Amino acid sequence: MGIHIAVCIKRTPSSTSVAIDESGQIQTAGLPHGINPFDEYAIEEALRIKEKLEGSKVTIISAGAPESEDVVKAALALGADEGVVVTDPAFDGSDTMVTSLILSKTVEKLGDVKLILFGKQTNDGESGHMTALVGARLGRPSISAVRKVTDIDADSITVQRLMDDGADTLKLNLPAVVGVTKEINEPRLPSLKGKMRAKKAAIPKWGAGDIGVDAAVVGKDASPTGVVKMEPVPARTAGTAITGETPEELAKNLVEKLKETKFI
Template identity: 75%
Template sequence: MGIHIAVCVKRTPSSTTVAIGGDGKVQTAGLPHGINPFDEYAVEEAIRITEKLPGSKVTILSAGAAESEEVVKAALALGADEGVLLTDPAFDGSDTIATSRILAAAVEKLADVKLVLFGKQTNDGESGHMTALVGARMKRPSVVAVRKITAIDETSITVERMTEDGADTLKLALPAVVGVTKEINEPRLPSLKGKMKAKKAVVAKWSASDLALDPSSVGTAGSRTAVVTMEPVPARGSGLRIEGDSPEEQAKNLVAKLKEAKFI
């Protein structure tokens, strides 16, 4: 019988080097973009589930401008079955709360989704909010920081969740929302056949009206937060090497340095 899996992906800058403009905002114009690296693991895990549960299918969802169609097609090239781009000028400026409203509405429109997968976080905002927000909005059980799916069938999923002390094993009834970490798998590369399929694929496009969303509930109007300004991380200063012929002498010299700096 299988299950329907929705994987939410985002188009983000591929470069780790970004500049902060005079307006205090990240300047992404001209930078290469691609699928958020964390989302690649969610796509891979969804495909692996379909290989274990015959009859399953994977639908990719991405909220963004027209350019985000490229990351939907990138996921299709890896083996996902269908893709939907959630795009509307009304969505511009959405924070995580407004974006969760868009994604939840899209999952509801798909109607038969048993499992929603997210990457742990995005490499631009790094909030890690989306799994919990969509789960809460849809009133579905959710879990983040999942490093392994140990069992899954049409009614439940068992996962290992990373914690500060190690890991927990949790069993959730389906439908559920799960956020995965990079430890969960090793993403595959797209095959030539997959690339050809993705190139020909027609990606559906859903607007706010398609999702029955009031424009005032999404975008800047529907957001509870706003990034006012951003600053680059200050360069780290040079370290101080504590000399000494023995551990005892090094400890003595360290204490002297701390007293000199008035830390003790």
């Protein structure tokens, strides 16, 4: 029996060579954007589950700028069935806590979603919190750092979670929210047929009203945290080149430095 899977993806800058303007805000306009690389593993895992559980459906959710349509289409080209862009000027400046409200309301509006997948983190904000936030918002179990789905049926999913000292195996009743690592799979490339289908697909855009969220509880002012400023990380200054004519001399001179700095 098939299940409805939602994959939450984000459109992010493909490069981290971002500029910061005089007001301390990051400027990403004009940079190439794409699917947050970590999300590609979540999309792939959804497609694999769909292939395993016949009759399943994969819906892509992307909250952000209207241009997020591009990444939803890219996911459709890979084989996702449907997609939606959740966008509203009222959402601007939402922090992770408020974004999790927007995503969970979107999942609720889809109605019959049994499994919600996320990538490990985004390559811009990098919090890695969205899996647990959305799980808590929905009042459903969540699990992060998943490196393997060992079993899934219409009622439960069993997964392996990578921990510092080994791997935990846990079984979660569906609906559940799962965050995956890159170890979980090898994402496929889009097919020509998929690209053609994605190009023609109409992607609905949902605003605050569509997902039943009051504009007063989203956006910058409603967010309990906010970015005050951003600064480029100062570059490390060049250090000392260790000299020596032979490997032994180089080793001796390096170890001397490591002794001075108390590492040996």
